[in-house]
Amino acid sequence: MAETDAPNAWDDSSSQDLRTTAAPFRLLQLTDLHLFGVSERRLLGQDTQRTLESVLALAQARHWPPDAIVLSGDLVHDTEPAAYRFLRERFSGLGVPYHCIPGNHDRLDLLVGHLDASAVSGLRVVAADAWDLLLLDSTIPNEAGGHLSDSVLAGLAAHRRAAGERPTLVFLHHHLQPLGSRWIDTMQVDNGAAALAELAQNPRIRAVICGHVHQDAEQHARGLRLLATPSTCVQFLPGSDDFALDSRTPGYRWLELYPDGHLETGIVRTDAYPEPLTLVTGGY
Numbered sequence: 001m002a003e004t005d006a007p008n009a010w011d012d013s014s015s016q017d018l019r020t021t022a023a024p025f026r027l028l029q030l031t032d033l034h035l036f037g038v039s040e041r042r043l044l045g046q047d048t049q050r051t052l053e054s055v056l057a058l059a060q061a062r063h064w065p066p067d068a069i070v071l072s073g074d075l076v077h078d079t080e081p082a083a084y085r086f087l088r089e090r091f092s093g094l095g096v097p098y099h100c101i102p103g104n105h106d107r108l109d110l111l112v113g114h115l116d117a118s119a120v121s122g123l124r125v126v127a128a129d130a131w132d133l134l135l136l137d138s139t140i141p142n143e144a145g146g147h148l149s150d151s152v153l154a155g156l157a158a159h160r161r162a163a164g165e166r167p168t169l170v171f172l173h174h175h176l177q178p179l180g181s182r183w184i185d186t187m188q189v190d191n192g193a194a195a196l197a198e199l200a201q202n203p204r205i206r207a208v209i210c211g212h213v214h215q216d217a218e219q220h221a222r223g224l225r226l227l228a229t230p231s232t233c234v235q236f237l238p239g240s241d242d243f244a245l246d247s248r249t250p251g252y253r254w255l256e257l258y259p260d261g262h263l264e265t266g267i268v269r270t271d272a273y274p275e276p277l278t279l280v281t282g283g284y
């Protein structure tokens with residue numbers, strides 16, 4: 001069955017009686033949109049607005065409506081205010097709350113000014129029914145790699161001490177530990193070990209979820225579940241020492257956050273690219 005032909009798993013219209021107090025908070029993560037201010041521009045041969053639209057159409061067919069959407073960085077490739085404004089119009093038009101964190105290609109001031117006024121440099125806590133979402137800014141201005149500031153680490157510790165029993169998800173743009181792809185691993189959080197040491201002290205954290213690596217990945221470290229999510233545009237080849245594109249298609253992550261602390265999550269990808277993919281090499 002084609003992905004787009006599968007039923008909408010989150011359609012309650014015919015089963016309202018199943019929406020009980022045990023119903024989950026339903027969340028989507030879209031990441032690494034890499035939009036351009038001038039729509040004719042391409043990223044490695046792809047029109048990133050078209051790939052985003054293909055992913056949104058798939059989400060609206062398969063997991064809709066979500067209770068919220070997290071956009072986890074690299075939202076705009078060329079730091080054009082027009083691209084942030086486009087995203088604000090597109091996502092506010094969906095009628096779903098959305099929460100943004102910056103990636104290395106973003107400019108936080110433009111993201112805050114034109115897309116999400118509540119995005120911050122540092123740590124932000126967003127309540128998701130019985131859960132907390134911790135949204136971290138892992139960017140270093142004008143650098144591709146990431147870092148978690150002392151204030152973010154202190155904020156994680158403060159949340160650990162103060163948040164009672166609330167199950168928690170952590171979102172950030174960069175990955176915290178190597179994925180096994182040399183060129184990508186030069187751009188991880190440079191103090192990932194310190195971050196993992198702090199996060200590992202918090203048993204309420206159900207997963208730490210990133211973008212940035214343009215691939216689906218799951219790792220386990222220090223008792224933590226580390227997840228990475230495909231881009232809504234081009235994908236990077238897992239395990240490659242040097243830059244290489246993967247033929248896998250764009251996608252998104254769905255998450256169901258149950259009141260008892262249980263997490264269900266998965267990846268859904270489109271059937272095909274809107275335009276033929278050329279597996280170009282040599283740079284990103």
Ligand SMILES: [Fe+2]
Pocket residue numbers: 032034074103212213214231
């Ligand atoms: Fe990216």
